[in-house]
Amino acid sequence: MSGIVLSASVRQNLLSLQSTADLLATTQNRLSTGKSVNSALDNPTNYFTAQSLDNRASDINNLLDGIANGVQVLQAANTGLTSLQKLIDSAKSIANQALQTTVGYSSKSSVSTTIAGATAADLRGTTSFASAVANSNVLYSGAAGGVTAATSGATLGGISGSDTGTVINAATTAAKLLNGAAAGDANAGVVAGDTLTVNGKTITFAAGDQPTTTPTGLTQVATSAGVTTGNVYTDTSGNVTVYLGSTTKASIGDVLTAVDLASGVQSNVAGTLTLNAGQTASTVTGGGALKLQSTTGSDLSVTGKADILKALGLTSATGAGNVTATAARTTSSTTVSSLVSSGSTLNVDGHVITFKDAPTPAAASLASTQGVSGNVVTDGNGNSTVYLQSGTISDVLKAIDFATGVQTFTLNGSGGGTLATASGQTPSSINTSGQLKLSTGVNADLSITGTGNALSVFGLAGNTGTASAFTAARTSGVGGIAGKTLTFTSFNGGTAVNVTFGDGTNGTVKTLDQLNSQLQANNLAATIDANGQLTITASNDYASSTIGSTVAGGAIGGTLTSALTFTTASTPTQDVVAQSARANLVSQYNNILNQIDTTSVDSSFNGVNLLNGDQLKLVFDETGKSSLNITGVTYNSKGLGLASLTVGVDFIDNAATNRVLTNLNSASSTLRSEASALGSNLSVVQIRQDFNKNLINVLQTGSSNLTLADTNVEAANSQALSTRQSIAVSALSLANTSQQSVLQLLR
Template sequence: MSGIVLSASVRQNLLSLQSTADLLATTQNRLSTGKSVNSALDNPTNFFTAQSLDNRASDINNLLDGIANGVQVLQAANTGITSLQKLIDSAKSIANQALQTTVGYSTKSNVSATISGATSADLRGTTSFASATASSNVVYSGAAGGTTAATGTTTLGATIGSFASTGATAGDGSTALSGAITLIATNGTTASGLLGNAQPADGDTLTVNGKTITFRWGAAPASTGVATGSGVSGNLVTDGNGNTTVYLGTAGTPAATVNDLLSAIDLASGVKTVSISSGAATISVSASQPGAAVSTAAAGAVTLKSSTGADLSVTGKADLLKALGLTTAVGGGNATINVNRTTSAASLGATIADGSTLNVDGHVITFKNAPIPGSTGAPSVPSGFGTSGNVLTDGAGNSTVYLQAGTLNDVLKAIDLATGVQTATVNANGTATLATATGQTNSSINASGQLKLSTGVNADLSITGTGNALNALGLAGNTGTATAFTAARTSGVGGISGKTLTFASFSGGTAVNVTFGDGTNGTVKTLDQLNTKLQANNLTATIDANGLLTVSTTNDYASSTIGSSAAGGAIGGTLTTSLTFSTASTPVQDAVAQTSRANLVSQYNNILNQIDSTAQDSSFNGVNLLNGDQLKLVFDETGKSNLSITGVTYNSKGLGLAALTSGVDFIDNAATNKVLTNLNSASSTLRSEASALGSNLTIVQVRQDFNKSLINVLQTGSSNLTLADTNVEAANSQALSTRQSIAVSALSLANQSQQSVLQLLR
C-alpha cells in the first residue's frame, strides 16, 4: 500500500471529502445533542462556565426538598396551634358554665347585727329621732327699704291694686258709661248699650287670671237648667271656680250689663266669691277684701280691682276694653290690662303666686287666691276637710293656704302638719283642731326674719316647690336658685348616725370605712349606698323587716370566710361598740352544685389531656415545633443563607395551664375567674405564636419561590453558553451534504482521468 501514489487531484479531492465528512459529523452531533459545546474541546471557556452554572443549579435544587419539608413542618405546627386554640375555647366554655351554674354554697360566710328601726331606706335605725331645726334665708316684709324682717303675722296677701278708666261713654258717645248700661244695644237706641263694634258677640271670651268669661246670646237658663256644680245668678252662670258665662240677651231684649261683666271679672280675680246651692248662685264680696274693694262703673269711669291674693290680668278683644275706657287699643285683636298689688309693712316683700305649691316630705301645700272656705261669702268647707286660721287641711298632712288673709304663721302651721310636728283632727263642723306632737316644737319665725323649721321625727325634711313659693319664703338657698330645701333630723338614742364600721381588705378587695349619716358628704344612709361602698371589698349587705343587717361575701368569693386569716375582712370601727356583730359563719357547700362543678373540673382536665396529645402530634418528618424542636433551613449552596426556627413547648404546662382539683377549683366564681384568666393568657400566647409561625412560613415560601426562580436563571445562563442554534446547524448540515456530494463527484472525475491513462497502456 505504501507503494501506491495518488495523483494530486485525487489527493486534493479526497482531503476535501474527509474535511466535509468531519464537519458534517460535527454538525449532526450538534443537531442530535442540541448543544454547540459538548466537550471542553468544543469551547473550553463556555464548557466549564456552563458546567459551573449547572452544578450550582443542581446544588440549589437539592436544597428545595429541605425547604419544602420546612414548609410542611411550619404548616403542621400551625395546624396544631389552630387545634389547640379550639381546645382552649372549649375549656373557656366549661369555665363559663361554672360561672353560670348555681353558686356552690347554700350559705355564704356572713356577719350580722340588729339595728333597731333600720330599713333599707334608712340604715341609721332607731326607735326615736329628735327633731332638728333648719333656718331659711331672712324673709322681709314690704316695708320701705326692703330690710324689715317679717313676722309671723305678716300677711301673704298684699294691698289691692286699682285701675280706673276715664271718659267711657255709651253707644251714642254722649251718655257717660255706668254699671247699668247693657253690653248690647237695643235696636235703634244706641245709647242703651256699647258701641256697635265693641259689643261682645256670641262666643267671645275674656281671660281673667287664667279663668274664662264667655259671652252668650239669649237669656240665662233657670237654676234647674244649669250643669251640676254650676249656679245661676241673674244674667250670670258660674262654676264656682271663677269661670263664668255672661248671657247678653238679644237686640230686642238686652240683658247683661256692665255691672254683670264687672261681677264676672271679680269672681275670676277672687274679689268676689260664690256659694252654689241647687243650681242657684249667691255672689258676695270676699270677706278677705278690705271695705268695698270691688270693680265699679259710674259717671264714665270703670274701676278694676285686684284681690289681695293675686294681681289682676284681663285679656280680651281690644274694642270691648276700649269701650270700657281701659285701653286705647282698637280692633278685633286682644289687648291685656294688668292691675298689680302693692306690698306694705304688713305684707311679705315678695308675693306668692296663686297656684304655687310646696311638697313637704311627700305632702302637698297649695297656695290659693281665695278666702278660706266657711268664711262669710265663701263656699262651705268640703267634706273630710277642716279649717284652722287660713289653712284648710285633710288631716293627713296635705293643706291649702289661702292667700287673701293667710299669714306666715299659717304657712308654718301647714309645714308642721306635713312633717308631723303638728297633727290635725277634722271636726264635724268643718274646723280642724291642731295639736303639737309629743316632744316636738312648732316651727316659728325669729326676730331676724328667718323661718325656724322643725324637721319632725318621721323623716328628714325635704321641701320642693312649684311657682315662686320657695323663693318668696326664703327656702331657695343662698343664691335663690336651689330647687329644694333639706335638713336631717337628729338620730335618737340607739341610732348609728355618725358611727363608723370598717372592714379590712377581704380576698384582695379594697378596705372599707363606712360612716353612717344622712347620705351626704360621703356618709351612708341607704342600703344601696352601703352596697356601693362594700362592692370594692367583695362584700354585699341585706336587711330584713326586723332591722337585721347581714353582710356576706359576694358570689365571687363564696368559699371564703369573713375575718379568716386566709381571706381577711376583719370588722372594726366605733359601730362595734354599740352593736354586737355575730361571729362570721363559715360557708356551707351545696352538694348538688358542687357535684355539678366537680363534673366540670373533670371535663376541663380531659381537655388538658387533649392539649398535651395535640401538641405532641403536631410534627412533620420528625420535627415538632410545638414540642421544643428546632428547625434549620438552608437556602443556598454555601450554607451561609439559612433560617433557624426555635420551637416552643405548648403542652398544657407550657401554656400555663394546670390540672384542676375537684373541691378546690371551680368552687366559687373567684376560683373560676382565675382559671379563665389563665385560659385567656394561653389563648393570647397561641395567637402570638401563630403570628410568628405565619411570618416564618411567609419567609420560607418566599425563599422557596426565589430558589426555584434562581435555578431557572442558572440553567438558562448555562444553556445560553452551550446550546446550538438548530436553524444554523440544519443549514450547515444541508450545505455540507451538498458539498460532500460535489466532492464525491469530483473524486469520481479524478479517478476517471486515471482510468483513461490506464486504457492507453492496455
C-alpha cells in the same frame, strides 16, 4: 515491513502528520465534551479536585428534597395553628355571649339588716340628729320707706285695687239694663256668645231668659243687694254665665256680679252671693262709672273685645280685637312689701306648699283627707295650701313646719285637726329684724325650691335674689353603729372585708359608696332602701354562690353582728330561661373542642404532624453535622388546657364563664407562642434551603473552572491543526516525489 527503508524527509513528514492528527483528535475531544480535563491523564490534580467538588454538590443536592419536605411539614403545622386560633376565637365568642346573657339567676345570695334612719349618705342612722335654725333675708312690710321689718301678722295679700271706668250713661246704676232702651240704660253692645276673661275665668253671655231649671253643672246666684235680675249662674271652677234675657233682661249689676265671682271678690255659697272676707265688691259710682275691684290675693285682669270694654267705660280702644283692663293691688304697713303671686309654690323637703287666691275654706267644706289650721289647708302629710286673701307670714311658717315635721296636724276627718309641735322641736318664727327663723327638723336637711315669686318674697333667694334654692343642714351627731365593725371572710377568692363605720375619715366607712368600695374586691355589693334596710349581695360574677357557704366562703362577722341582726344568707334562685340559654352555649362550646381535636390530627404532611407530638429532623450538609431537630407539640383540646364543659356547672354564672375565658386566653397565647416558634424554624429552614442551593452552584462552578475547556481556544486550535494537517499531507507528497523519479529511471 521492517525491511522497508523510508527516507529522512518522508519519515519526518510522516511523524509530523501523526503528531498533528493526535493533537487534532485531542482538540476535537475537548470541543465535544466541553472539558479540557476528561481523565486523570489530562490533569490528575484538577480532575480529582473537580470530581470531589461534584460529589459534594451531588450529596448536598440529594438533601434538598428532604429540606423541601420539611418546609411543607412546617407549613402544614402553621396552617393548623391558624385554624386552631380561629376555633379558639369562636369559643371565646361563645363564652362572651354567655357573659352578655341574663345573669342566670332571678335572685342572688344575700344577707340584710335594718339600720334605723340609715341612708345612702350616712349608714350610721339618724338617731342623734338635732334641728338647726336657718335665717332668711330680711322681710319688710309695705309701710312707706320700705325699711320697716315685717311681723308674723303681715298679710301675704295686698289691699284691694279698683279700676274706675268712664261714665257709660249719666246716673247709671247697677239696676240699669245692660242693653236697655230706656233712658239711663247702658248700651254695651253685648250679644249672645260674647265672652270676658277675668283672671283666667270665663264670663259667657248667653241668649234668652234665665232657665226654668238649673242647667247641669251650673248654680244660680240668688238676687242680692245691687243685683236685680238674678240672671247669673256659676260652675264649680269659677266660670260664669250671664243670660241676656228678653223678658227679664240682664243688668249692669249682673256684669259686676259676674266679674266679682270670676275674680274671687265674691262667692256663690249654696246659691247665695256672698262677699268674701276682707274684699270690696265692685260697684257703680255716683257718677255712673263702673268700679271693678281686685281681690287682696291677685291683681284684676279683664280681657274682652275692645268695643264691649269701651261701652263699659273700661278702655278707649275700639274694634273686635281683645284689650285688657287691669286693677292692681297695693301694699300697706299691714302687708308684706312684695306680694305673693297666686299659683306660686314652695317645695320643702319634697312637700309642696301652694299659694292660692281664694278665701280660706271652712272646715265643713273640706274632704276627710284635709284639715284647716288658720289660713292653711293641709293633707296631714306635709303638703299644704296657703290662701292669700287672708293668709299671713305666720301661716307660711306653719306650712313649712308641716313639711319638715317640726309641727304636725292630725286630721279629725271633719276638716279640722290637732296641731302639735314635735317632741324637742321649736316652731319656725320671724325675729324682730324681719328674718324668718326656719327650723330644719330632724327628718332631713332643709331644702326649699320654688316656682313663681315665692322664694324671693320670703327672702329665700339668696343675697342677690337670684338663687333657685335655699338649703340648711341639720345638726348631726354620731349614728347608732358608729365604731362597729363588719367582716366578711374571702368570698370566692376575693379580698376579705374588715370595715369600721364612722365619719368616713381615717379609713372608716360612712356612705354606701365607701362600703361598696370595700366590698367590691370581695365580690360583694351593698344596697340600702328607704326604710334603712342594708342588703349585701353576691356580685353577678358569683351569682351561683351562697354567701357564707363552705365552698364559696364569705362568712359574716364583727361587732356589728352583735348590735344588729343579719338574716341568714339566702340561696340563689336559678332563672330557668337564662340557664337554658347558657346550657345551649355549653353544647356549642363542646362542639368547638371536637373541631380542635380533629384539626390538630389533620395538620400533617407526608406522615409528619408537628401538632400531634411528632418530631422533625432536617439535615443540611453531607456529613450530617449540620442539622435541625424540631420537637412537635400535642395541641388537641387537652394539650391546650381546655376541657369539655358540663351543663349546670359551667357557664352558670359570670365567674364560671370567666374561668373558661381565662383558659381560652391561655390557649390562645400558647398557640401564638408556638406559631412564633414555627415561624422562626421555618425561616431557618428556608434560609438553609437557599444556602444549599447557592452552595451547590458554587461547588459546580468551582468544578467547572478546573475542567472546562476554553472553546474559543480549542476552536482556534482545531482550525490551526486542520491547516497544519493539510500542509503536512502536501509535504509528505513532495517528499515522495523524489522517490518516484528514481523509479522512473529504473523503468
